[in-house]
Structures are given as structure tokens and as C-alpha cells.
Amino acid sequence: MRQEKTDLRREAGQRTRDDLLTAALGLLAERGQEGVTLREITQNAGANVAAVSYHFGSLKALCEVTIEHALERYLDAQIRELDALAETATLSELAEAFARPMMNALAAGGRELAVMRTVARVGIDPPEGWERLYGKFEQARQRALRVLATNLPEVDERELVFRVRCAAGMLNWLALAPIGTELAAEPADRVERMLIPVVTGAFRGAR
Amino acid sequence: MRQEKTDLRREAGQRTRDDLLTAALGLLAERGQEGVTLREITQNAGANVAAVSYHFGSLKALCEVTIEHALERYLDAQIRELDALAETATLSELAEAFARPMMNALAAGGRELAVMRTVARVGIDPPEGWERLYGKFEQARQRALRVLATNLPEVDERELVFRVRCAAGMLNWLALAPIGTELAAEPADRVERMLIPVVTGAFRGAR
DNA sequence: GTAAAAGTCAAGCGACCGTTTGACTTCCCT
DNA sequence: AGGGAAGTCAAACGGTCGCTTGACTTTTAC
Numbered sequence A, B: 001m002r003q004e005k006t007d008l009r010r011e012a013g014q015r016t017r018d019d020l021l022t023a024a025l026g027l028l029a030e031r032g033q034e035g036v037t038l039r040e041i042t043q044n045a046g047a048n049v050a051a052v053s054y055h056f057g058s059l060k061a062l063c064e065v066t067i068e069h070a071l072e073r074y075l076d077a078q079i080r081e082l083d084a085l086a087e088t089a090t091l092s093e094l095a096e097a098f099a100r101p102m103m104n105a106l107a108a109g110g111r112e113l114a115v116m117r118t119v120a121r122v123g124i125d126p127p128e129g130w131e132r133l134y135g136k137f138e139q140a141r142q143r144a145l146r147v148l149a150t151n152l153p154e155v156d157e158r159e160l161v162f163r164v165r166c167a168a169g170m171l172n173w174l175a176l177a178p179i180g181t182e183l184a185a186e187p188a189d190r191v192e193r194m195l196i197p198v199v200t201g202a203f204r205g206a207r
Numbered sequence C: 001g002t003a004a005a006a007g008t009c010a011a012g013c014g015a016c017c018g019t020t021t022g023a024c025t026t027c028c029c030t
Numbered sequence D: 001a002g003g004g005a006a007g008t009c010a011a012a013c014g015g016t017c018g019c020t021t022g023a024c025t026t027t028t029a030c
Helices: A002-031 A038-045 A050-056 A059-083 A091-108 A110-122 A128-151 A157-176 A178-184 A188-204 B002-031 B038-045 B050-056 B059-083 B091-108 B110-122 B128-151 B157-176 B178-184 B188-204
Strands: none
Touching (some): A002 A050, A002 A059, A002 A110, A038 A050, A050 A059, A059 A110, A059 A128, A091 A188, A128 A157, A157 A188, A157 B157, A188 B188, B002 B050, B002 B059, B059 B091, B091 B157, B091 B188, B110 B157, B128 B188, B157 B178
16 A cells, blocks of 8 residues: 555656656657747646756756657667568568558557657757667668668669668658658558558669 | 949848848758747848848748748759650659759759758748749649659559659658768769669669 | 938847746655 | 655746847938
């Protein structure tokens, strides 16, 4: 009983913290780091303005924690998909694994899509502390590069790196641009049937 | 003589106006609409803060004029490229024409790249008055779609629209992300040799 | 020559920003 | 029972924001 009370009390503080993170994620996805204000976050979270300083130290720190959470979640999911690939995977299978986390988010919409939007913005305006996740970032890229090199042994590696970055950028764009919200209204399998060939084609290249 | 003086004087007012537009373009390209401040623009332009209200009415109006200029310039260039295509153009030729304005800007860097960055941001945060250019936007898309449909008669038109949007998004991403600045340091023909196959592949699709 | 028009400028307006403060409540520990 | 830690809150801080004002200079028009 006393322990229950402890947990309940701790939940009160934790709840405010989580509400702030959720509100920050939504606004960061919508407007980016420059367009977010402390008062709007706290209002959406139903909290006092001082709560941000109390729980995170500053607005910037809250944004960094939020972005880092989103980025780590995305990279973990993508690495998981890529690691599940066979050594002999085709370009189409690579494209599917590479795009899977983004496709799932596009199909789910809501908070999942907000995570992706926030992640995509990192590629344009990198926040300060993001170097901490650079390792995971490189891990995903290297895994994709291996499969790519197996399928396209005649293509220069620098070009393969470029294609991975192009494909990643295209997926990020889908999350950020209005087309992302449009796709969220489509059946998931239809989105997949449209998107996979494009990513595969970008990987393969064509003259 | 009096006419010369008239012109010189008119240039004085026009010069401040142009300096404001240039400074606004640079900052809009760098930080986007939300991250731009009146005082930073006027400082970069060497003008007084009141100059913006005097010449444009408000900061928002200045931003809209700047963005519209950049967008119109981009669309005109792209439409020109696409209109120069033969009816029987290949996918690779289509890709080259489609990507030509962006590739030129990536090669030139500086102000040209700033124009592209500003244009690309329109796709994420559309400013208020951009509907005025929707016609040119559709014109470019329709022209690309025709060549695409000729080369890929077996593909559903909705899918072709999707591929055009993906390709455009990828190009926009190249302008916005750090990779854009990296490419600006490369030889132009090398960028072209890397980029065209990716765009072509995205157009063509692959299983 | 002279009055109107065009343009520039320093100063200041109210509004909103992120952050801090100190009082206050609630719960844990002994 | 009571000291203390955790958390919340209204209020206020200094600073920056976009924008306006009114004085001032320069150019234009007659």
C-alpha cells in the first residue's frame, strides 16, 4: 500500500514529463525547432510554463531530448529491418526493409508520423546533441551499402553512398511534405506497391 | 542630366529594396520562414528596420515576395527545360531536363542554391500566397507526366504522378540537406553523372 | 525657388519570448 | 507529529520581436 502510493506519486511527476514530451513531439513535427514556443508546448500538455525548466532545464533541452528519442526509435527500427535481410537479398527486398519504418508510420499517421517528421527535420536542421546517435546512423547506412554493393558490383562505392542518401532523403521528404498526410489516408498495401518500385529504382539506377 | 539624376535617385530606393530581398532570400534559405527576423534581415541588408515596412508593408509580405520570386524563377526554368524535350524523349532525357535547374544551382552554389533552398521549403511549409503560381506548378508536372506516360504506358497514371512527386521531393531534399552544400564542392559533371541515374531509376521504377 | 514626394533613421510602442522566483500543496520518511 | 523532498503554480523578470512614429534629408515637380 505504501509502495503503491509511492508509485502513484511518482507517476504524477512522470506524467507531466511525458505530456511535455508528447506535446513537444507534435509541435516539433509540425513547425520545426524554430517555430516551437515554450508556452504552446505547456498549454498543449496542460502544464505550467515552469514545468519545462523543472523537468528538462530549458526549452532547448526538452527539444533535444524529444528529437533524440524520435531519432533513436527510427534508427533502431530501420537497423532491425536491415539486419533481418539475408546476405543475398535483392534490391527490392533492400528497398522494402529500408523504407519499412517510414511506410509503417505513413500508414499509421498520428504520433508515428509525427516521429518521422521530427526525424526528417534532423536531416535539414541538425540539433546540437545528435552526434550521440551518429553510430547508429552509420550502422544503418553500412548495412544498406553491403546489400547494395552485392547487387551492383560494377558501381563505384561513392555512387552507392549517394544513392542511399537520395533514397533516405526521398523518404524524409514524404514524411515532411503534404504528400505524407495524403498517403496516410491510403490503404497501406497500396502505398507500399507505389513506393517500393521507386526506392528500388533509385537504388538500381538507370541510364 | 536631370534624367540621370532621376534614375540615380530612383536607384537609391530600389537598391535598398533589392538589398532587403537579397538578405531575405539568404536567411529564408538558411532558416526558413519561422526562423527569420526583421532585425537580422535589415542588418544584413544594411538598412533600417523601418525600411521593410516602408517598401513591403510587413515582414510577412517581404517573405512572400521573396519566396514567390524564387519559386517563379525555378518553375520557369524547369518548364523551359521540359518544353525543350522531344515528344519521344527517353526517361533519362526527361530526368536530365527535370533535374537541370536544381543541378545547375547545386553546381553554382551561393545565391542560386539559396533560391533552390527557399523553393524547396515551400514544399514543406507553403506560404500563404503561393496559389498564384499553382498553374506553373501544374504545367511542369503535366509536361513531365506526358513523357513519363509515353515511356511507361503500362503504369497507372496515379503511380506516375507519385513518381514525379517523389523525384521532385528528392531534388528538394538535395537542396535542403547538408548534402547539397557537399555537392556544390564537386565538379558539375560528376554530380550530373551520379544524380541522373537515380532520378531516371525513380521514374522507371524497378521490381 | 519652393512645396510636395520619396526615402532614411533613431527611438519607442505593446506583445510575446524563455526563464526565474517564492509561496504553496502533496507525499515520503522517521 | 513534523522535517524535507518533489512537484505545481501565478507572477514577474529582462530581452527580443514586428511595427509605428515623427523628425530629418534628399529628390522631384512646377
